[in-house]
Amino acid sequence: MSWLPSLATETPEEGFELAIKLSRMAVKKTQPDDAARNRMRPDYANSADSLTMASHVVATNFQTVAQANNYWR
Amino acid sequence: MSWLPSLATETPEEGFELAIKLSRMAVKKTQPDDAARNRMRPDYANSADSLTMASHVVATNFQTVAQANNYWR
């Protein structure tokens, strides 16, 4: 099964989780080695700027997911 | 209850607060340890560039929230 069968979600919260998934999947596609990604985790998880950058990517993906769901109106 | 039951808000100001909440929640999802996030606070709260970066994330999320509310027109 596809990791991304649809952009539709039941709720805004699930849409936010999907935005996080999209953000991480793009990282995984660039660095497919799980061990390498895990080694980097302490770097960004303890850097305020790295976390802000990650939040920006989620915000960008959440725009897409929210629009796909017509903002769950 | 969901932390994000809806993107609808009564006023633009509440929409801006929601955009801030979305920005912070993405950080929390990446670094769930409250103590770790608190330790970083002096870093970004006293760095002009870090604050500008944080403001950019809020601006991106506010685009989504504002559109979801049809700009409170």
Added chain:
Amino acid sequence: MSWLPSLATETPEEGFELAIKLSRMAVKKTQPDDAARNRMRPDYANSADSLTMASHVVATNFQTVAQANNYWR
């Protein structure tokens, strides 16, 4: 009264001012201490990259304000 009663402005220029206000307000919400923000001012006001970053945030907020006003057409 709310600091953001509406996204509507009479003119594009006022809309641009509102975009600047939104950008600064997000900073203020993260660092509410006026003295701390003032101490940082020489840092970013004399750094070309910091100013460019600030301009990017304004541009993002101006997209929202302009759309809210149907581009003052």
Added chain:
Amino acid sequence: MSWLPSLATETPEEGFELAIKLSRMAVKKTQPDDAARNRMRPDYANSADSLTMASHVVATNFQTVAQANNYWR
């Protein structure tokens, strides 16, 4: 007269010039001192990354101007 009477332009090229103007005006609003801005010019005009950052801001503002003009279709 306002420095931004309208987002409407006759041509795409004039729209691009307006996007540049918006980008610079946000810088000027943050650092109004002409001499200070001029002192920084060699810094960013000779840094590839600074120029790329500036181009990103123009791209963001050009989205707004292009949409305001219905893409000059």
Added chain:
Amino acid sequence: MSWLPSLATETPEEGFELAIKLSRMAVKKTQPDDAARNRMRPDYANSADSLTMASHVVATNFQTVAQANNYWR
């Protein structure tokens, strides 16, 4: 044949792959030397911030591809 005959894809997952392709193609157009790009790979593939930046570009391109496909609704 064109490397970009269309923005239409059958599924969201293929759309995400296209967003990655667009992100990489812009890099290739700026640095066409395959060997030079390969030399840089260890740099960004092992830097959390570089991967986050790359994910941001994919997110931006995915907005375009998703809208082109009417969000595969």
Added chain:
Amino acid sequence: MSWLPSLATETPEEGFELAIKLSRMAVKKTQPDDAARNRMRPDYANSADSLTMASHVVATNFQTVAQANNYWR
């Protein structure tokens, strides 16, 4: 003749080329000296992060061009 007579292109690939042109033109407008820009080329063409930043600008401009062309649907 204008360097930007229109945002309309025949194909998505030509639209992508136009997005690259817009990205470079904004750089040229900030640093009009050809020799200065050429001196910087080795800097960004051999830096993964610089290339990613450049790709982000292209992605932003491609959003505009793609929308102007109704996604070549």
